[in-house]
Amino acid sequence: MKNISSVHDCYGCGVCAVACGRKIIEINLNEDGFYEPHMTDESKCTNCGICTEVCAYLHDELSLKETEIHPYAAWSKDHMVRRKCSSGGAGFEIGKYLLGQGYKVCGVRYNADKNRAEHYIATTAEELIQSAGSKYIQSYTVDAFKAINRKEKYLVTGTPCQIDSFRRYIQKFRCEDNFVLLDFFCHGVPSMFLWKKYAEWAEKQVGKIAYVSWRNKWAGWHDSWAMGVDGEEHGEKINWHDSYDMLITEKKSYIESRWTKGDMFYSLFLGHCCLGKQCFEHCKYKYDNSSADIRIGDLWGETYKDDEDGVSCAIAFTEKGEQVLRKVNCDLTPHPFEVVAEGQLRESPKPLPITKVINKKLKSADCTIEDVVGVLLKYKRRQAMFRRLLNPRQSIKNMLKRIF
Numbered sequence: 001m002k003n004i005s006s007v008h009d010c011y012g013c014g015v016c017a018v019a020c021g022r023k024i025i026e027i028n029l030n031e032d033g034f035y036e037p038h039m040t041d042e043s044k045c046t047n048c049g050i051c052t053e054v055c056a057y058l059h060d061e062l063s064l065k066e067t068e069i070h071p072y073a074a075w076s077k078d079h080m081v082r083r084k085c086s087s088g089g090a091g092f093e094i095g096k097y098l099l100g101q102g103y104k105v106c107g108v109r110y111n112a113d114k115n116r117a118e119h120y121i122a123t124t125a126e127e128l129i130q131s132a133g134s135k136y137i138q139s140y141t142v143d144a145f146k147a148i149n150r151k152e153k154y155l156v157t158g159t160p161c162q163i164d165s166f167r168r169y170i171q172k173f174r175c176e177d178n179f180v181l182l183d184f185f186c187h188g189v190p191s192m193f194l195w196k197k198y199a200e201w202a203e204k205q206v207g208k209i210a211y212v213s214w215r216n217k218w219a220g221w222h223d224s225w226a227m228g229v230d231g232e233e234h235g236e237k238i239n240w241h242d243s244y245d246m247l248i249t250e251k252k253s254y255i256e257s258r259w260t261k262g263d264m265f266y267s268l269f270l271g272h273c274c275l276g277k278q279c280f281e282h283c284k285y286k287y288d289n290s291s292a293d294i295r296i297g298d299l300w301g302e303t304y305k306d307d308e309d310g311v312s313c314a315i316a317f318t319e320k321g322e323q324v325l326r327k328v329n330c331d332l333t334p335h336p337f338e339v340v341a342e343g344q345l346r347e348s349p350k351p352l353p354i355t356k357v358i359n360k361k362l363k364s365a366d367c368t369i370e371d372v373v374g375v376l377l378k379y380k381r382r383q384a385m386f387r388r389l390l391n392p393r394q395s396i397k398n399m400l401k402r403i404f
Contacts, residue, residue, distance in 0.1 A: 002047040004037045004055060009277040011161035012036050014141035015169050016051035018148075025051060027142050032359060033191035034276045035138055053172055056164035056291075057282065063167040064291035067317040071340035072325065073299050073333040074314040086134040086215040086224065087298040088312030090330055091182065094294065095128050095155055097328040098180060103153040107131030108139045110212050115199055116192070119144035119158070131157070136214050136269060138189040150175040157182045159189070160285030160292070161278070167291045180324060183290055185297035185313070185344045188279030190269045193362040197369040198227075198265045206231025206254045218256075220308035221298075225259035225266050264373045271376055272349040273358045283348045287341060293321030300343025303335065313340040354379045 001007075004016050004025065012035030017025040024044050030036045039045065052058055076082045076089030085092050095105045105122040109130035117139040122128040141162060148154055150173055156166055163183040170176045203209055206229060213228040231254055259266035268274050299313040314330070315337070316322035325332065352358075357375055361367040 001052050001058065002049055003039065003042070003045050004051045005039045005042055005045075007055070007057065008036060009034070010036055010055070010057040011159075011165065011278050011282075012138060013056065013158075013162040013165040014145055015054045015056075015162075015165035017142050018145040019050045019054045019169055019172070021048070021050065022046065027140070029192055031363070032276065033193035033196075033362065034189070034278070035140065050172065054165055054168040056161050056168060057278065059168075060284070062284070062289065062291045063164050063171060064317065067290070068319065068322075069288065069337055070316040070322045070325070071335055071337045072314045072316075073304065073335055073340065074296075074312045074325070074330045075310065077329050077331060079309075081132075082309055083217060084132050085310065085312075087221070087296075087310045088330070089132075089310070090312035090314045090328070091157065091184070091296045092128065092132050093328040093330050094182060094296075094314075094324060095122070095131065095157075096125050097324065098153075098155045099123070099125060099128065101153075103155050103180070105131070106144050106148060106154055106156040108135055108157065110135055112208075112210050112212070115196070115209065116140055121147055134214050135212075136187075136190070136265075137195045138192060150178065153178050155180045155182060157184075159183060159186050160290055160295075161186075161283070164285070164291040180294070180320060181292045182294045182296065183285075183292040184295060185341070186283075186285065187270070187345065188275040188283065188349065190274045191276065191359065191362055193359075194265065194268055194274050194369075194372075197362065197367075197372065201264070201369045202229045202255055203231065208232045216256075217308070217310060219258070221310040222305070222308060223258065223260055224310070225263075225270075227255065227257045227263055227265055229255040231255075264369050267373055267376060268358070268369075271352065273352045273355045273376060274362060275349065275351070280348055280351050286348060287344060287346045288315075288337060290315075290317050293318045294325060297344060299340060301339065302342070303339055313344075315340060352376075352379065 014027045016037050017027050022044050024040050026038050027035050028038050074090040076093050081089040108117055109120050111118050117135040117137050119141045160183040163181050170179050210232050211230040215224045216226050216228050217224045257263040295315045297313050299311040304311045316325050361372045
């Protein structure tokens with residue numbers, strides 16, 4: 001394969017567009033709502049092969065050849081940072097430390113005007129605040145990746161597939177020493193059509209979305225899968241810095257919807273019915289497979305089951321990553337990898353039998369998110385009925401328990 005013109009349903013990392021010297025690759029949403037490359041004028045392609053060289057999707061092996069695993073439980077020593085961040089605040093503290101060492105940070109923020117997550121460059125701790133907290137939608141990388149000066153020092157964060165391609169890119173241009181790469185335990189990314197329909201539902205209640213948080217700890221870390229949406233209809237537009245301050249002080253958003261209470265976005269995203277083909281069929285980054293210097297995530301499991309402030313898992317895969325972790329403003333507790341990664345997926349999730357139906361409805365302009373969730377709920381009720389029929393004795397026992 002000489003170029004990426006025939007690549008479809010890939011990771012959508014955007015690195016091919018950055019590496020292309022002819023500037024003829026764009027990254028756009030495909031018909032299923034996922035980013036993928038598109039050649040604007042293939043006649044200008046010189047078949048140099050750089051776009052395929054940096055593409056992690058086209059390689060079975062990871063770009064990081066040698067790893068040394070140093071796993072930790074981690075949490076910020078700054079209580080305010082720990083409260084705001086999705087888990088323990090390790091990612092934010094890594095970024096803040098490296099900014100102090102002369103690095104810039106390429107992180108992810110939510111752009112309310114464009115209604116998308118996107119990579120951006122932070123040069124100060126204040127700008128870094130925009131990257132705090134998880135964003136469970138696919139990020140658009142191209143503008144930020146193109147703005148990176150390979151002669152300067154950067155922390156680059158992203159999904160494991162984005163980081164694998166980015167390491168291939170900096171290996172190709174022999175500037176790997178200038179970069180620290182950080183990824184996270186990734187569940188997968190949902191179709192952007194899911195986010196579009198959820199946003200449409202939210203805006204009917206609060207007006208144009210001004211700010212979104214995907215996680216909050218108002219009910220504790222273990223029940224932090226909660227959407228918080230601020231809209232312009234209820235007052236002045238809230239900028240990202242004010243939103244950070246207000247969420248820190250527990251100002252509740254105008255929509256606050258938890259997964260445990262049936263939130264529609266999380267029901268579909270975590271229900272394994274709207275991820276991309278690349279996540280279901282081609283993910284090679286689960287558990288301890290990474291091309292990053294550092295991997296972070298939530299440290300679920302028994303060890304910290306009573307902690308509601310949030311605990312990060314922080315795993316160094318390189319000596320460079322280990323040196324960074326030991327200098328950040330975090331409490332670090334070493335654990336075996338099995339403890340640190342407890343609760344994380346060991347392999348890609350399997351799509352539900354109704355995945356094609358769900359995706360068709362997500363693409364339909366005539367369907368609302370309530371319609372889409374209705375399909376999932378109907379499927380779950382049918383599955384529950386089948387389980388009762390297959391095991392009537394247990395069903396009777398359960399019914400008697402509820403009665404008595």
